[in-house]
Amino acid sequence: MAPFGDSSTVGIGGISTGGGITVIQRTAGLISDNILAATIVDANGKILHVSETENPDLLWAIRGGGGGNFGIITAYTFIIRPAPFQVGIFEIIWPWEQLDKVIDVWIIGLLS
Numbered sequence: 001m002a003p004f005g006d007s008s009t010v011g012i013g014g015i016s017t018g019g020g021i022t023v024i025q026r027t028a029g030l031i032s033d034n035i036l037a038a039t040i041v042d043a044n045g046k047i048l049h050v051s052e053t054e055n056p057d058l059l060w061a062i063r064g065g066g067g068g069n070f071g072i073i074t075a076y077t078f079i080i081r082p083a084p085f086q087v088g089i090f091e092i093i094w095p096w097e098q099l100d101k102v103i104d105v106w107i108i109g110l111l112s
Helices: 012-017 054-065 096-111
Strands: 034-043 048-052 072-078
Touching: 012 054, 012 072, 034 054, 048 054
Parallel strands: none
Antiparallel strands: 034 048, 034 072
16 A cells, blocks of 8 residues: 555655655555655766665655655655555545535435
């Protein structure tokens, strides 16, 4: 299990350095919390390896501590763990003119 995010239009690079809010964040944290290491090409073209032992300040920065303007990340290493529970994902589509009815039915279902 690795937390990802809540947007299908953002890739792994954007979601990882921007947080990665997800339904499993209480268990696993944000995706940015789960970055163990990375390889970055800085503005001078230098390849930097980033981890707790190599360039730890830069690791802190790419985990959301610095705005994401430190270079181009070409590789990530993430923590992966067994999922402690099952997650169901679904999509509901309805005509917007029925929104009031959909919300009423959804709330009644939640209160039942």
